[in-house]
Amino acid sequence: MKVSIGTPPIDIYGLTDTGISLVWTRCPCDVCYNQIHPKFDPKKSCTYNEISCQSEQCHLLLDEATCSPQKICNFNTGYASGLSEGVLAKEKVTIASTSGQAVSFDIAFGCAHNDSFYFDAMGIIGLGPGPSSFVSQIGSKRFSYCLLPYGTNPSITSKISFGNGNEFVGDGLVSTPLIVTKNLPSYYYVTLEGIGVGDTYVPFNSSSKVSKGNMFIDSGTPQFGLPLDFYDRLVVEVKKQISIDTIKDDSLLGTRICYRTEITNENGLILTVRFEGADVELKPIQTFNRPLKEYEYYCFGITSTANSDLAS
Numbered sequence: 650m651k652v653s654i655g656t657p658p659i660d661i662y663g664l665t666d667t668g669i670s671l672v673w674t675r676c677p678c679d680v681c682y683n684q685i686h687p688k689f690d691p692k693k694s695c696t697y698n699e700i701s702c703q704s705e706q707c708h709l710l711l712d713e714a715t716c717s718p719q720k721i722c723n724f725n726t727g728y729a730s731g732l733s734e735g736v737l738a739k740e741k742v743t744i745a746s747t748s749g750q751a752v753s754f755d756i757a758f759g760c761a762h763n764d765s766f767y768f769d770a771m772g773i774i775g776l777g778p779g780p781s782s783f784v785s786q787i788g789s790k791r792f793s794y795c796l797l798p799y800g801t802n803p804s805i806t807s808k809i810s811f812g813n814g815n816e817f818v819g820d821g822l823v824s825t826p827l828i829v830t831k832n833l834p835s836y837y838y839v840t841l842e843g844i845g846v847g848d849t850y851v852p853f854n855s856s857s858k859v860s861k862g863n864m865f866i867d868s869g870t871p872q873f874g875l876p877l878d879f880y881d882r883l884v885v886e887v888k889k890q891i892s893i894d895t896i897k898d899d900s901l902l903g904t905r906i907c908y909r910t911e912i913t914n915e916n917g918l919i920l921t922v923r924f925e926g927a928d929v930e931l932k933p934i935q936t937f938n939r940p941l942k943e944y945e946y947y948c949f950g951i952t953s954t955a956n957s958d959l960a961s
Contacts, residue, residue, distance in 0.1 A: 650774045650809060653743040653751075654758070655694030662686065663774040665794075665809070668836055668867030670779030671711075671726055672742075672786075673733060673759030674772030681764045684771055691760055696741045700757060707737060710757050710781035724759045728773070728869075731765030747810075756786040776868070777835050787811060823927035828862030838862035841960050845921035845928075846886040853879055853960075861925075864960035873951045874961040880953035887949065890918055905940075907948040 650665045654674065661674050675681055675688045691697040700707050702716035702723065714737075715723040722737040738760050743753045761772065775782045776792065784792050794809040828838040841864040843852040853859050855878065875883065884906055891908065917933035937947045954961060 652774065654689055654740055655691075656696040656741055657694075658741075658743050659687070659689060661689060661771050663772040664768070664770040664869075665774045665776055666867075666869040667776045668865075668869045669726075669728070669773055669775040670777035670782035670785070670835060671724065671759055671775045672756065672773065672781070672783050673724065673726065673735070673761050675764060676735060676760040676762055678735075678762040678764070681761065682766055682768070685769050686771055688771070689760070691738065691740075694740065696739075696755075697760075698739045700737045700739060706757065710737065726759070726773075728766060733759070733761045733764035733766060733772075735759050735761040735763065744811075754787045756783070757781060778829075778837060779835055784811065823924075823929065825924040825927040830862050836865035836867060838865050840864065840925040842923045842925060844883055845919075845923065846883065847890050847918060849886050849890070850923075851879070851883050851886055855882070863958070867961060870961050874954040874957075875951060876958050876960065877953045877955045879960070880951070883951070884949070887918065905948045905952075907940075907946040908937075909946055 650663055652661050652663065653659065654661050663672070663674060675684060677688055677690055681688075700722040702714060702720055704722065707714045707722035711722065711724055713725070715725065717723050717736065723734065724737050725732065725734040727733075736759070737757055739755055739757055741753050742756050742758070743751050746752045759772075776784055779785065789811040792809065792811045794807065796807045797805060825839050828840060830838055840859060840861050841853055842859050843850055845851070853863065887906060918936075919933075920931045920936055922929045922931060936950050938950050939946065940948055
């Protein structure tokens with residue numbers, strides 16, 4: 650997602666992530682990834698203000714705030730590919746609007762002076778429900794995004810909208826309630842009732858009783874994961890309905906269901922994921938993939954979360 654930060658503004662391209670709340674970007678540093686675009690330099694912005702570690706805002710925005718020798722609020726956050734640390738500061742952030750006029754907000758963000766993230770994005774745009782997230786700080790009660798399929802012409806961009814009245818509408822779009830939970834406040838939750846495999850329905854629980862908010866939504870998690878019992882019952886039904894021998898003797902594939910053939914065609918097996926009030930149809934190209942490009946195997950993309958009762 651592109652936002653502009655500072656005065657004068659410079660463009661930042663950050664990874665959006667619904668499973669993280671903090672917004673941060675790389676600033677000049679000795680130990681960090683050599684990204685393509687210039688890093689944000691706070692010395693060149695007249696609206697940059699560091700936040701004191703003794704302020705209420707520091708401890709409200711960060712779960713574990715620390716203090717620098719200069720009494721500045723420090724952040725330290727982990728991600729899939731590494732760690733990032735730096736100072737928390739207030740700055741002006743600008744985004745485009747549907748009216749054609751740019752809109753600006755004053756938000757707290759992390760200015761990273763040390764990180765081990767190895768990606769060309771310039772930081773993270775946290776979209777989680779926490780108080781330090783982008784959506785919380787700009788006061789948006791809702792946001793929506795429409796992601797184009799992987800491999801789409803790069804000159805065509807996906808869209809993300811913030812605020813009432815900007816949600817996407819159209820044929821085939823469905824909605825399901827978000828569940829608020831105090832147990833894991835960093836995520837958004839929905840209720841997954843079961844999955845249809847062709848004409849056969851596999852419920853989330855064998856007892857058919859489903860707890861509200863049994864699945865968390867995290868755009869930073871690449872795979873669809875299910876509790877082991879649900880996953881095992883789903884796999885049994887998938888095997889029944891695909892009349893092709895599975896690969897059982899390749900240790901590189903682990904316990905995944907894999908087939909030595911191209912099965913991602915339009916006439917293949919359809920899975921229908923049933924959420925509360927919403928059914929989402931998944932075609933084979935969305936549920937089967939090749940673990941490695943040079944492999945002739947196509948493997949089931951849904952995995953098990955053996956140590957959790959939650960789907961993801």
